[in-house]
Amino acid sequence: MNYLITGAAGFVSWHLIDAIFKKDPKAQITGVDLVKPIDPAIGRPLQFIADDLSNVERLAKILETAQPRFIIHLASSSAVARSWQYPGETFKNNTAIFLNLLEAVRLANVGIRILAVGSSEQYGIVSADKIPLKEAEPPNPMSPYAVARVAQEYLSAVYTKGYKLDIVSTRSFNHFGPGQDSRFVLPGFAKQVAEIKLGLRSSRIDVGELDIVRDFTDVRDVVNAYLALLDRGIAGEIYNVCCGHGRTIKDCLRGLITLAGVECEITKRPDLIRPIDNPIIVGDNSKIKSQTGWAPTISFETTLGDIYKYWLSKVMPENTK
Amino acid sequence: MNYLITGAAGFVSWHLIDAIFKKDPKAQITGVDLVKPIDPAIGRPLQFIADDLSNVERLAKILETAQPRFIIHLASSSAVARSWQYPGETFKNNTAIFLNLLEAVRLANVGIRILAVGSSEQYGIVSADKIPLKEAEPPNPMSPYAVARVAQEYLSAVYTKGYKLDIVSTRSFNHFGPGQDSRFVLPGFAKQVAEIKLGLRSSRIDVGELDIVRDFTDVRDVVNAYLALLDRGIAGEIYNVCCGHGRTIKDCLRGLITLAGVECEITKRPDLIRPIDNPIIVGDNSKIKSQTGWAPTISFETTLGDIYKYWLSKVMPENTK
Numbered sequence: 001m002n003y004l005i006t007g008a009a010g011f012v013s014w015h016l017i018d019a020i021f022k023k024d025p026k027a028q029i030t031g032v033d034l035v036k037p038i039d040p041a042i043g044r045p046l047q048f049i050a051d052d053l054s055n056v057e058r059l060a061k062i063l064e065t066a067q068p069r070f071i072i073h074l075a076s077s078s079a080v081a082r083s084w085q086y087p088g089e090t091f092k093n094n095t096a097i098f099l100n101l102l103e104a105v106r107l108a109n110v111g112i113r114i115l116a117v118g119s120s121e122q123y124g125i126v127s128a129d130k131i132p133l134k135e136a137e138p139p140n141p142m143s144p145y146a147v148a149r150v151a152q153e154y155l156s157a158v159y160t161k162g163y164k165l166d167i168v169s170t171r172s173f174n175h176f177g178p179g180q181d182s183r184f185v186l187p188g189f190a191k192q193v194a195e196i197k198l199g200l201r202s203s204r205i206d207v208g209e210l211d212i213v214r215d216f217t218d219v220r221d222v223v224n225a226y227l228a229l230l231d232r233g234i235a236g237e238i239y240n241v242c243c244g245h246g247r248t249i250k251d252c253l254r255g256l257i258t259l260a261g262v263e264c265e266i267t268k269r270p271d272l273i274r275p276i277d278n279p280i281i282v283g284d285n286s287k288i289k290s291q292t293g294w295a296p297t298i299s300f301e302t303t304l305g306d307i308y309k310y311w312l313s314k315v316m317p318e319n320t321k
Numbered sequence: 322m323n324y325l326i327t328g329a330a331g332f333v334s335w336h337l338i339d340a341i342f343k344k345d346p347k348a349q350i351t352g353v354d355l356v357k358p359i360d361p362a363i364g365r366p367l368q369f370i371a372d373d374l375s376n377v378e379r380l381a382k383i384l385e386t387a388q389p390r391f392i393i394h395l396a397s398s399s400a401v402a403r404s405w406q407y408p409g410e411t412f413k414n415n416t417a418i419f420l421n422l423l424e425a426v427r428l429a430n431v432g433i434r435i436l437a438v439g440s441s442e443q444y445g446i447v448s449a450d451k452i453p454l455k456e457a458e459p460p461n462p463m464s465p466y467a468v469a470r471v472a473q474e475y476l477s478a479v480y481t482k483g484y485k486l487d488i489v490s491t492r493s494f495n496h497f498g499p500g501q502d503s504r505f506v507l508p509g510f511a512k513q514v515a516e517i518k519l520g521l522r523s524s525r526i527d528v529g530e531l532d533i534v535r536d537f538t539d540v541r542d543v544v545n546a547y548l549a550l551l552d553r554g555i556a557g558e559i560y561n562v563c564c565g566h567g568r569t570i571k572d573c574l575r576g577l578i579t580l581a582g583v584e585c586e587i588t589k590r591p592d593l594i595r596p597i598d599n600p601i602i603v604g605d606n607s608k609i610k611s612q613t614g615w616a617p618t619i620s621f622e623t624t625l626g627d628i629y630k631y632w633l634s635k636v637m638p639e640n641t642k
Contacts, residue, residue: 056409084483087420087476088377095416095472099408099465138459141475142482144420151416151472154462155408161463162405162596275483 002028004068006053006101007075008046009033011180012117016072016223017046023227030066033075053097059104063112070230071114073101079183080121081208081274083145094148095155102159102167113166113235115226116156120173120215120242120281121146131246132215132284135171135238142276153238160236168233170226173242173283177219177303178310186216187307189253194311197260198320205264208272210250213280217243218298228292242283243296252304259308323349325389327374327422328396329367330354332501333438337393337544338367344548351387354396374418380425384433391551392435394422400504401442402529402595404466415469416476423480423488434487434556436547437477441494441536441563441602442467452567453536453605456492456559463597474559481557489554491547494563494604498540498624499631507537508628510574515632518581519641526585529593531571534601538564539619549615563604564617573625580629 001024005013008031020027030047031037037046049062053075077083077093098116105112123133124140141147159165176184182191185208195201217225225241233239257264288294322345326334329352341348351368352358358367370383374396398404398414419437426433444454445461462468480486501508506529516522538546546562554560578585609615 087424088417091412091417091420091472096409096412099412103408139475142479144476144479147472147475147479150475151412151468154460154468154471155465158463158465158468158597276479 001070002066002068003030004062004066004071005029005031006071006073006097007033008048009035009037010074011177012074012175012219012223013037014179015177015219016074016226019220019223019227030062030068032062053100056100056103056107059100060107063104063108068112071101071105071112072226072230073098073114073116076117078119078145080143080145081272082183083143083148084275087144090144091148094145095151098152099155102155102165105165106159106163111166113168113230115230116152116167116169117226118153118169118171118238119146119149120171120240120283121278122150122153122171123278123281125276125278126280128280131280132244132282133240134284135240135287142278143274157236166235168229168235169238170229170241171238171283172222173215173217173240173281175217175219175222176307178306180219185249186252187311189256190307190311191315193256193260193262193264194308194315196262196264197312198316200315203263203265204267205253206267206269206272207253208269208274209277210253211248211279212277213246213248213282215242215244215246215282216252216300216303217241217296218303221296221298225288225294228294229288232292234291239288239291240283240285241288242285244283244285245300246280246282247300255301255304256308259305322391323387323389324351325383325387325392326350326352327392327394327418328354329369330356330358331395332498333395333496333540333544334358335500336498336540337395337547340541340544340548351383351389353383374421377421377424377428380421381428384425384429389433392422392426392433393547393551394419394435394437397438399440399466401464401466402593403504404464404469405596408465411465412469415466416472419473420476423476423486427480427484427486432487434489434551436551437473437488437490438547439474439490439492439559440467440470441492441561441604442599443471443474443492444599444602446597446599447601449601452601453565453603454561455605456561456608463599464595478557487556489550489556490559491550491562492559492604493543494536494538494561494602496538496540496543497628499627501540501628506570507573508632510577511628511632512636514577514581514583514585515629515636517583517585518633519637521636524584524586525588526574527588527590527593528574529590529595530598531574532569532600533598534567534569534603536563536565536567536603537573537621537624538562538617539624542617542619546609546615549613550609553613555612560609560612561604561606562609563606565604565606566621567601567603568621576622576625577629580626
């Protein structure tokens with residue numbers, strides 16, 4: 001089977017490529033990104049094409065080359081905090097590139113299933129009685145990033161209904177695991193804790209808002225959800241991809257500090273606080289469970305341990321490894 | 322008072338400029354558009370700046386020059402049919418330019434009220450029991466244009482809540498009147514009927530879907546609604562701007578044919594049918610009425626007559642005028 005992954009150099013893609021080859025060792029995978037993947041995915045027989053998805057004609061050529069049965073659209077400027085600083089870039093690298101992809105697939109007019117990865121940020125600020133969030137909940141986006149994602153989902157609906165494109169959409173909740181960029185909150189903490197452990201920084205940890213609650217799923221579970229949706233998801237439908245349990249950011253930080261066995265001085269940095277933020281985002285995963293049979297399998301503690309080990313190894317000076 | 326109008330060369334702007342000067346003869350109006358206004362607005366003391374709103378730095382300079390108290394954001398690729406052909410352009414010339422404007426206003430950090438003109442297309446396909454549509458109804462956009470407009474409205478909410486910008490949003494239903502481009506449905510009919518009347522074309526009228534129901538308001542009432550909202554609208558709120566009465570496109574066409582007293586052969590053209598369309602869009606205008614005192618004043622028949630007269634004069638060969 002032929003797969004095309006956009007955002008192929010990213011953290012989720014590394015794990016997705018592994019999961020595809022585990023499921024289908026003969027898979028033909030084409031990856032598109034700005035730069036070539038440099039981490040775990042390398043060494044795998046991945047056909048890489050450098051492209052920023054800004055041009056429909058170039059995308060048409062990529063489709064011709066890759067001949068995909070499935071497209072997993074991971075490419076995204078996905079940092080919420082950054083979207084407040086660079087909202088224009090966020091729209092370009094979410095909504096505009098997705099629209100280009102839809103146009104290219106529509107014009108190619110062949111049987112391609114697209115997995116349009118969206119975000120739990122689309123739900124925005126909700127009252128406590130809406131938790132856990134079901135897919136029927138209307139959007140209430142609270143950041144430029146979230147608005148761009150809502151637009152992506154509506155575009156999927158328009159192309160499914162107007163042009164009969166085969167699109168399955170996700171609202172993916174927070175995912176975490178080895179390989180994630182330290183601009184995101186948990187790897188950011190893990191990196192700092194690992195540096196403290198190795199005496200590479202003072203005991204000060206810089207944090208943003210700690211009391212918000214998020215629903216974290218291991219990235220290896222997330223990519224298996226994506227493969228389940230490609231196989232058994234219903235076209236035009238939207239699926240929460242989540243664990244169903246909420247944890248405060250503070251609890252996650254405490255977990256990492258306990259793992260490392262270090263003393264830390266926690267310092268709130270105003271520049272890490274967003275203009276507005278959602279106090280709680282926890283999802284209901286009964287739809288994806290019942291329609292695809294998928295369920296998360298990796299415990300929160302296991303993932304936290306894996307992240308800590310990943311960062312410990314990554315920040316360790318070469319000569320001490 | 323200083324006003325800045327984006328999309329200043331368009332049909333709505335022509336009428337808005339008239340309405341502003343009627344209300345405030347000393348108004349200082351700056352208009353931005355790709356090309357200079359060439360119709361009714363000319364002759365008015367309008368400061369014109371040619372710009373495509375694609376650049377935040379240039380917009381900052383425009384704000385410095387115009388020093389507006391009010392911005393009326395009319396600039397938009399607003400043809401639904403065209404948005405199916407050129408979805409990327411539609412996003413660029415709706416969502417992206419609006420985002421640039423918000424960023425420029427945020428960075429200027431002065432007291433500016435923005436009227437963010439949106440569209441009834443944001444409601445999409447709704448069941449009959451939702452008619453007339455109230456502002457609380459969740460969006461269900463059914464064209465690339467409608468998705469771009471929904472994104473604009475969500476961005477307004479994000480900037481109002483996150484950055485305390487003073488934004489009032491509209492969902493403007495169909496408006497019509499003299500000066501509207503013949504790519505839109507009623508002026509398109511009026512032009513053809515006028516050409517038939519003058520013997521400039523055969524009796525064939527090309528039409529798309531005739532059974533859809535829309536809520537038409539005279540553009541002169543619409544621009545007065547915009548001024549009422551700038552004065553008395555509540556920041557962060559969304560207002561339907563509409564008449565509250567539904568009419569089929571067929572009835573509008575019949576009205577024009579009766580006015581002209583001509584015989585016509587009505588021909589459905591497949592290329593004028595959209596991939597999907599909303600069967601009925603009729604709004605509830607009680608919110609804007611109760612909060613601002615605005616109400617429509619011009620009858621449907623009066624507007625239809627004015628449009629017919631406008632097109633009769635416009636298509637008449639120079640030597641016969």
